[in-house]
Amino acid sequence: QTADSTRTTVNADTTGKHYLSQPLVRHIYTADPSAHVFNGRIYIYPSHDTATGVPEDDLGSHFDMKDFHVLSMDAVGGKVTDHGVALDIKDIPWADRQLWAPDAAFANGTYYLYFPVKDKHGIFRIGVATSHTPEGPFTAERSPIPNSYSIDPCVFIDDDGKAYMYFGGIWGGQLQRWDDNRYDSARGNRKAEDLAIQPRMALLAPDMKRFSGPVLEVKLLDENGQPFHEKDNSKRFFEASWMHKYKGKYYFSYSTGDTHNLCYATGDSPYGPFTYRGVILSPVEGWTSHHSIIEKDGKWYLFYHDVQLSGKTWLRNVKVTELHYNEDGTIQTINPAI
Numbered sequence: 527q528t529a530d531s532t533r534t535t536v537n538a539d540t541t542g543k544h545y546l547s548q549p550l551v552r553h554i555y556t557a558d559p560s561a562h563v564f565n566g567r568i569y570i571y572p573s574h575d576t577a578t579g580v581p582e583d584d585l586g587s588h589f590d591m592k593d594f595h596v597l598s599m600d601a602v603g604g605k606v607t608d609h610g611v612a613l614d615i616k617d618i619p620w621a622d623r624q625l626w627a628p629d630a631a632f633a634n635g636t637y638y639l640y641f642p643v644k645d646k647h648g649i650f651r652i653g654v655a656t657s658h659t660p661e662g663p664f665t666a667e668r669s670p671i672p673n674s675y676s677i678d679p680c681v682f683i684d685d686d687g688k689a690y691m692y693f694g695g696i697w698g699g700q701l702q703r704w705d706d707n708r709y710d711s712a713r714g715n716r717k718a719e720d721l722a723i724q725p726r727m728a729l730l731a732p733d734m735k736r737f738s739g740p741v742l743e744v745k746l747l748d749e750n751g752q753p754f755h756e757k758d759n760s761k762r763f764f765e766a767s768w769m770h771k772y773k774g775k776y777y778f779s780y781s782t783g784d785t786h787n788l789c790y791a792t793g794d795s796p797y798g799p800f801t802y803r804g805v806i807l808s809p810v811e812g813w814t815s816h817h818s819i820i821e822k823d824g825k826w827y828l829f830y831h832d833v834q835l836s837g838k839t840w841l842r843n844v845k846v847t848e849l850h851y852n853e854d855g856t857i858q859t860i861n862p863a864i
């Protein structure tokens with residue numbers, strides 16, 4: 527199946543609203559795009575939003591997704607192919623509900639699809655599935671990755687071949703229930719004066735299906751080297767981790783959730799610490815914001831989503847636009863509405 531791709535120019539829809547770019551596909555709702563270049567082609571691993579009638583709440587129960595489709599295109603601006611269902615929740619033996627934002631990686635001649643989903647106890651865990659082709663179909667492992675928890679995995683493979691998973695999300699993503707890697711369902715959201723919850727990371731084993739070290743907190747610091755507090759919610763971590771490398775620096779980017787920014791922080795090691803540098807994408811239409819960043823043919827791109835097609839926060843559509851760096855390595859803030 528193919529669909530019209532985006533043009534990263536100013537576009538007005540029928541309501542007269544202006545959008546920086548247009549949805550990559552219109553025949554299904556897609557969100558949380560994790561893009562990668564495999565074999566010279568861009569593959570996008572998004573969530574597949576559907577209207578299942580689950581009422582909206584603060585835990586994101588209305589994000590009730592049941593499968594993944596993989597999209598691909600030769601280049602930004604080209605035709606987008608929807609490769610159909612790549613993994614269905616019914617084929618994940620341990621999964622119960624809510625197949626949230628995935629990511630993918632290639633190693634050992636195999637494509638790995640990483641995904642968060644609630645287990646039969648209602649706890650988010652991270653699973654992995656494999657395929658010989660980037661578009662799948664993928665076969666899920668029988669159990670979640672041991673010691674994994676919460677949501678939004680991002681797998682980054684460094685130049686030396688070491689692979690790291692960054693993950694976590696607060697509120698509906700349950701990260702606030704995990705302290706010292708132990709689960710306590712009674713632990714609620716942090717108060718304004720509390721230290722903000724940090725994202726998590728782990729080194730992956732060579733088989734890409736296990737952690738080979740402990741789950742660590744990712745240290746995110748403000749411009750003065752201090753940790754964020756919950757009240758710094760226009761800058762503190764909420765969900766949607768992404769890692770990329772630019773000119774030898776590690777760029778950790780994420781969503782601030784309830785303030786709807788996509789921010790980034792930079793560091794000199796995949797383990798951090800990462801120092802806050804600014805906003806990549808100002809708030810989009812819709813509650814959530816989630817992205818990925820890739821380089822293709824010497825240009826850098828931001829994949830993101832909004833709710834242009836539906837106007838509903840749980841029925842989103844993925845988009846792409848070019849991303850620009852300044853000479854000093856800072857990223858120019860993108861306004862999705864012009």
Ligand code: FUB
Nearest residue numbers: 589626627765766814816
């Ligand atoms: O798509 C469900 C959740 O919404 C994702 O896991 C979050 O990052 C947010 O985009």
